[in-house]
Amino acid sequence: MPTGVHIRDARQQLFDAAERVLLRDGPNGLTSRAVTTEADVAKGVLHRHFADFDDFLAELVRDRIARMRVQSADLLAAAGTRTVADNLADALADLFGSVAVSVVSLLIFRDELRARLRATSPTGLPLLTEAAAMLVAYLTAERELGRIDADADVDVLAPTLIGSGHLLFADRDSGRPEAADLRRYVTTVIGER
Structure with missing residues (x-):
């Protein structure tokens, strides 16, 4: 060294x-x-x-959350372009194709880490809470543009998409899901044909 x-x-x-x-x-x-x-x-x-390893991990998660703000701005800017399903599938692939799946596992099993992140993410599971907020903002914009049903409950759709995406990407041994499979999940959740 x-x-x-x-x-x-x-x-x-x-x-x-x-x-x-x-x-x-x-x-x-x-x-x-x-x-x-x-x-x-x-x-x-x-x-x-860093004070200790949990402090390092908390800062790593905060850094990833900050990076998500850029992704969120890009997704929001995409409202009204391409198809809603394509935009969402790409956003989920970006989110879960990175290190996020492993970070979520850390957050689930490290109580001290979650506790340290409560100032950043007071509710839910850090990183996924911010990802859901990103999708809510995007889906709201698309609803306002008339590209998804006016009655669509974006506060339910977003975490449903996060959960579906996480399940698809969680098996590290099988590799990334096929783009067509991810798009099928998205279109089914949002009801797009």
């Missing part, structure tokens, strides 16, 4: 390493040692920037 070498943006380097570990080894493989080894830094680097 390098010592005495200045590391540019060590936090981001550690976050990127954690993502690679999560994608390769899943939540069970994510340890402070695995992260620092993957980042090729001394273990003390993590503890220099």
